[in-house]
Amino acid sequence: MDIHPEIAALRRDRSPQRDAQAAMERARIAWRAEPGAQQMLSELERFGAGAGLEQCPQLEKLFTECGEAERLMSLLSRHYCAALRDTPIGHPPFRTGFDGKASSTLLARSGRAQLMVQTREPGFYGADAITLSDAARYDAVLAGKAEASIVRVRRAGEDRVYISAQSMPLTGEERIALDRSSETLVVERVEQRLVSLQLMRDAADPDPKRTYDLETGKLVNQSAASVAISRQEAMIALLGRMRRSDVAPELARIALAEKDVSLRWQALRECIALDSECGFCTLARIARTGDDSLAAAAGALRAQLLETYPEFVRLEAEKCPA
Structure with missing residues (x-):
């Protein structure tokens, strides 16, 4: 492997790296000392804890x-x-992602809120679907020129929405507030690099994220709204791959008692796969509960299983109490 001489030098002597990060820390302190910067970060803590934007003047x-x-x-x-x-090998202390066309830099996070800078390079940005989440979002467009639309939805059933769009040219001065549970900003074409400051706050008890097809309005995907729920789903999936049939009763409890729909569905599917009796009886119980948000999906899966596997008919009659 070829190693650039400057990189090899850093491996022998790490003091330049320490000096570079010290320079980044001085830059951080200097910026926070600027008028309004520390106030903004302090108010982000209050906003992340639930305070209204009007209670955070900066x-x-x-x-x-x-x-x-x-x-x-x-x-x-x-x-x-x-x-x-002065120190090109320094690394600013911000989480940054870039996919070749768009970048996101997380400036600060506190509680349920996060503050980030987003950029989009010139070009076309086609979208076949939109993803909505239980959150409030505020955009300050700082620079650039682009064609965009605010897309709004209203429910048309359990798994479909009506979609409408309002054209919004972006010229580098816009201030936009969005209820992300029913609306989002879709950028279609960027003429000059688009730079925006974005403030986002999740709901205290967020509903799952939902992705809808822009043409049909049909629900195409649903996922957990929080990292904690995603982590639990991953653990449940791992238990399924490990064939831990002994955890089926606990998975049944999660499917019946937890609030998050995505987590409950994941637990229910793995429970059926690990212990067909325990899982199918839990499925039937949910399907019969009319006010349960999973009742329709559970009923459809129950009907499919009864049609495909006749042995479930006997199982339901003998083992699943009405």
Whole structure:
């Protein structure tokens, strides 16, 4: 393997790396000392704990007026770019992702809220579907030029929505507030690099994320709204792959008692796979509970299993109490 001489030097002597990160820390402190920066971060903590945006005057100013967000982000760029110019191997302390066309940089997170900078490079951004989540979102468009639409939905049944779109050209000055449970911003074409500051806060007890086909309005995917729920789903799937039939009663309890629909469905499916009697009786019980949000899906799966596997007919009659 060829190793660049400068990288090899860093492996022998790590002091330049320590110096570079010290420069990043000085940049962080210098930016936070700028007027309004520390107040913004302090208010992010209150906002993340549930305070209204109107109770956070500096945050509200960023996302309702032009000028303040631009000033603070320009100062942030100035401090960190100066540090990188002097120490190019430094790493700014922000989580960043880039897929070749769009990037996201997480500036701060507190409680249920997060503050990030998002960019999109010039080009076309086609979308076949939209994903909605139980969250509030505020955008401050800082620079760029793009064609976009605010897409809104209203329910048309358990697994379908009506979709409408409102065209919104972006010119670098917009301030946008979105209820992400029923609306989202879809960027279709970027003419000049689009840069936005975004504030997002999840609901205290969020519903699952749902993805809908833009053309038909049909629900195409549903996933957990929180990292904690996703982690539980992954553990349940692992238990299924390990063929741990001894956990079937606990999976049945989760399917019956937990609130998150996605987690309950994952537990129910794995319970059926691990212990057909325990799982099918739990499925039948949910299907018969009219006010259960899983009743329709459980009823459809029950009918499918009864048709495909006749032995479940006998099982239901003998083992599953009405």
